[in-house]
Amino acid sequence: MTATDDKGGFEVYRASKSALNQLMRSFAARHADDPRTLLLMAPGWVKTDLGGPAARLTTDQSIPGVVDTIESRRAEGGLRFLDYEGRTVRW
Structure with missing residues (x-):
């Protein structure tokens, strides 16, 4: 699926x-002064029931990236929309 x-x-x-x-x-926006980090994560196109067999990633490829991204961004504060490799996803 494309953007x-x-x-x-x-x-x-x-x-x-x-x-x-x-x-x-x-x-x-309503909680702009809140120091918590808010992350929306795009795990990639993963071979699951939803992603289907043609998906590019396995769960073994996606999940470690999601976890590493969460860990590395935990103290930044604010809202970010990131992919499983920690790259910013355009809104």
Whole structure:
């Protein structure tokens, strides 16, 4: 699945992710003085029931990256949207 929506599909999944992102952005704005770190994580396209067999990553590849990213960002404060390699994901 690409970031562009030129073929449609997965509407409910995409809507739920968009709603979560907006909820977190609003929460972070309302609590701007809160020192906690808020992370939204994109684990990558993972071979799961949802990702399917054609996905590029196994759980053994994705999960350590997610954990390492969480650990490395724990004291930053603020809201970040990151992938499993710690790279910023565009909103």
